[in-house]
Amino acid sequence: MIEARALVKRFGTVTAVERVTLRAADGRITGLLGPNGAGKSTTLRMLYTVLTPDGGDAWVDGISILTDPLQARRRMGVLPHGAGLYPNLTARENIEYFGTLHGLTRSVRRARTGELIERLEMQSFADRLAKGFSQGQRVKTALARALVHQPRNVLLDEPTNGLDVMAVRTLRRLLAELRAEGHCILFSSHVMQEVAALCDELIIIAGGTVIAQAAPQELQARAGTASLEEAFVRLTGLGTSEPTA
Amino acid sequence: MRAIGRVFRKELRETLRDRRSLFTTLVIGPLLMPALISVALSMAIRHGGAPASRPIALMVAHAERAPQLLRFLRQYRVHVRAVQADRAAARALVERSHGPLLYVPRDFGARLAAGKPASLRLYADESERAVQSRVQRLASLIGLYGGTIARLRLVARGLDPQLLAPIALHAIDISTPQSRAALVLGMLSYAILLTMLMSGLYIAIDATAGERERGSLEPLLTMPVRREYLVYGKMLAACVMMTVCLVLTVVAFAFALHHIGLDRLGMSANFGPAVAAGIVLGCLPLIPTGAALMTLVAAYTRSYREAQTYVGLVLLIPTLPLIFANIMGLRPRPALMAVPSLSQHFIIMSLLRAEPLPAMDLVISAGATLALGAVLMFFAGRLYRREKLLG
Numbered sequence: 001m002i003e004a005r006a007l008v009k010r011f012g013t014v015t016a017v018e019r020v021t022l023r024a025a026d027g028r029i030t031g032l033l034g035p036n037g038a039g040k041s042t043t044l045r046m047l048y049t050v051l052t053p054d055g056g057d058a059w060v061d062g063i064s065i066l067t068d069p070l071q072a073r074r075r076m077g078v079l080p081h082g083a084g085l086y087p088n089l090t091a092r093e094n095i096e097y098f099g100t101l102h103g104l105t106r107s108v109r110r111a112r113t114g115e116l117i118e119r120l121e122m123q124s125f126a127d128r129l130a131k132g133f134s135q136g137q138r139v140k141t142a143l144a145r146a147l148v149h150q151p152r153n154v155l156l157d158e159p160t161n162g163l164d165v166m167a168v169r170t171l172r173r174l175l176a177e178l179r180a181e182g183h184c185i186l187f188s189s190h191v192m193q194e195v196a197a198l199c200d201e202l203i204i205i206a207g208g209t210v211i212a213q214a215a216p217q218e219l220q221a222r223a224g225t226a227s228l229e230e231a232f233v234r235l236t237g238l239g240t241s242e243p244t245a
Numbered sequence: 246m247r248a249i250g251r252v253f254r255k256e257l258r259e260t261l262r263d264r265r266s267l268f269t270t271l272v273i274g275p276l277l278m279p280a281l282i283s284v285a286l287s288m289a290i291r292h293g294g295a296p297a298s299r300p301i302a303l304m305v306a307h308a309e310r311a312p313q314l315l316r317f318l319r320q321y322r323v324h325v326r327a328v329q330a331d332r333a334a335a336r337a338l339v340e341r342s343h344g345p346l347l348y349v350p351r352d353f354g355a356r357l358a359a360g361k362p363a364s365l366r367l368y369a370d371e372s373e374r375a376v377q378s379r380v381q382r383l384a385s386l387i388g389l390y391g392g393t394i395a396r397l398r399l400v401a402r403g404l405d406p407q408l409l410a411p412i413a414l415h416a417i418d419i420s421t422p423q424s425r426a427a428l429v430l431g432m433l434s435y436a437i438l439l440t441m442l443m444s445g446l447y448i449a450i451d452a453t454a455g456e457r458e459r460g461s462l463e464p465l466l467t468m469p470v471r472r473e474y475l476v477y478g479k480m481l482a483a484c485v486m487m488t489v490c491l492v493l494t495v496v497a498f499a500f501a502l503h504h505i506g507l508d509r510l511g512m513s514a515n516f517g518p519a520v521a522a523g524i525v526l527g528c529l530p531l532i533p534t535g536a537a538l539m540t541l542v543a544a545y546t547r548s549y550r551e552a553q554t555y556v557g558l559v560l561l562i563p564t565l566p567l568i569f570a571n572i573m574g575l576r577p578r579p580a581l582m583a584v585p586s587l588s589q590h591f592i593i594m595s596l597l598r599a600e601p602l603p604a605m606d607l608v609i610s611a612g613a614t615l616a617l618g619a620v621l622m623f624f625a626g627r628l629y630r631r632e633k634l635l636g
Contacts, residue, residue: 045463048467049466049467050463050466050467050632050635051632052632070469070470070471071469073467073468073469074469076467078464078467079464080460080463080464080467082460083460083461083463083464084456084459084460084461084462084464085459085461086255086259086459086461087459088259088260088262088263089255089258089259089262093258097251097255098464098468100251100255101248101251101252101465101468101469101470102468102469103247103469129262142464145464146464
């Protein structure tokens with residue numbers, strides 16, 4: 001479970017995130033939806049402890065990211081935006097490396113890596129150097145790497161960017177499986193359909209603040225529209241848009 | 246703490262995979278400098294080589310007119326080659342071959358016998374430096390011959406030949422192969438230190454600028470590992486690479502200098518295992534310092550390319566004290582032994598010259614260098630905790 005209270009982040013004079021409060025529960029997929037530059041990535045980066053908040057706090061399974069970032073990190077699997085691999089290691093070695101950094105023993109590490117390779121359908125390229133990987137292969141490897149320590153909480157920043165249809169389907173299936181296993185999944189996106197198709201809970205973020213947090217149907221009802229996209233546009237105050245079919 | 250070892254193993258594995266940069270670092274680096282320096286050294290030995298001992302080739306026109314003189318010159322290792330030429334032909338010959346050519350006039354013998362100044366003509370193209378020194382030597386040899394005749398004449402007339410020598414000037418040339426090679430040998434430590442530092446460049450840049458550019462830095466920072474341990478692990482890998490490279494370079498130098506014959510330079514002729522090990526040990530403390538320095542600089546750059554440029558420039562900093570030392574002719578003393586890279590230079594030179602340094606100097610060198618390294622490492626670790634590292 002991930003909770004944030006009044007997170008603030010400033011870069012110089014620009015306030016990227018202004019008092020963001022949110023909650024992502026176990027066994028649910030929570031989507032962070034917002035236009036480009038809304039503060040989605042900055043919020044996630046604070047949650048996975050790469051950035052330090054200028055205000056507020058957040059808890060991962062009740063562990064504060066401020067007072068005990070190392071323990072908080074143990075409980076998170078993170079797929080940052082545009083995550084890169086080590087080109088001179090194979091996909092398998094890339095995954096195992098993160099396993100070692102999590103302190104997994106060799107046998108556990110091996111078993112988990114093998115399992116994830118199968119689950120993400122990576123067998124064909126698992127033992128090739130990451131040098132020439134396609135975007136889809138890269139994302140799959142990075143995702144497997146993020147999950148190698150079986151984290152309770154999974155954070156993904158724009159995971160479907162640049163993926164083809166088949167890869168997106170694999171990813172969706174995996175997220176659904178993780179939800180069924182009781183994991184807490186928090187991911188950001190600016191693609192409406194993707195969020196609508198996957199999420200149990202939506203957090204709409206714009207201009208650095210949370211505008212609404214609710215189930216998709218509830219948001220539609222609140223905005224008084226039948227389409228989620230219309231609800232999004234109304235709630236974020238981005239102006240009128242063409243009605244969608 | 247165990248994370249340091251984990252990062253270290255992965256960095257090493259990745260480096261060993263990259264065959265091309267590995268080849269450059271461990272083969273080209275350690276071999277190139279020893280090869281260049283040994284060529285420069287053997288040229289310094291040969292070219293400057295004790296002038297008085299080297300033979301001079303001299304063409305002589307009408308050698309039959311001055312047999313005694315030529316016999317005298319031959320004693321001083323002048324290789325006389327008789328040529329058939331009149332004065333015009335002699336001049337033309339020198340224009341082609343630069344000379345020198347000695348022309349003996351017809352009346353040479355007669356004037357000498359009569360006790361009158363007997364003239365000789367020495368043709369040479371003195372715009373050639375090598376010819377210039379030969380002409381000087383020939384002139385002084387002929388002067389010496391003339392002086393002998395003059396003294397004999399005085400004795401024949403019952404006078405003391407010392408009358409002719411009111412002043413006895415002894416010009417003593419103390420130039421030795423050793424002093425001529427000093428400059429080149431000063432470059433030896435420069436080459437060893439620079440090659441060693443360069444070999445850590447790849448990993449040091451990769452630790453920050455490389456990871457960032459690839460996008461692997463952010464996932465790495467989400468690992469439950471203290472950030473400074475990540476950078477320490479990487480620096481450790483760089484240190485291992487640098488150590489391997491240092492050993493290879495010193496071994497290559499040992500072979501190269503043995504081949505030239507260091508004893509001819511008046512230096513410890515046995516650049517053997519003991520001296521080589523001494524050089525490696527003396528340079529070891531500089532390794533962590535160099536790795537930390539490069540990592541620090543790379544952390545401030547925006548891209549891999551920029552990092553390469555800046556780190557390349559920064560590598561010149563440790564070589565500056567060496568240049569000063571060479572120009573100013575600095576000698577080891579405790580205060581100077583506290584200067585990293587300069588003290589390593591002194592250690593290398595003292596080992597080569599077989600002039601051991603006091604143990605205290607060695608302690609100061611290692612202590613000061615390692616202390617600077619520890620400070621730099623601490624700051625490199627701190628840098629890894631900065632958010633700005635993500636760019």
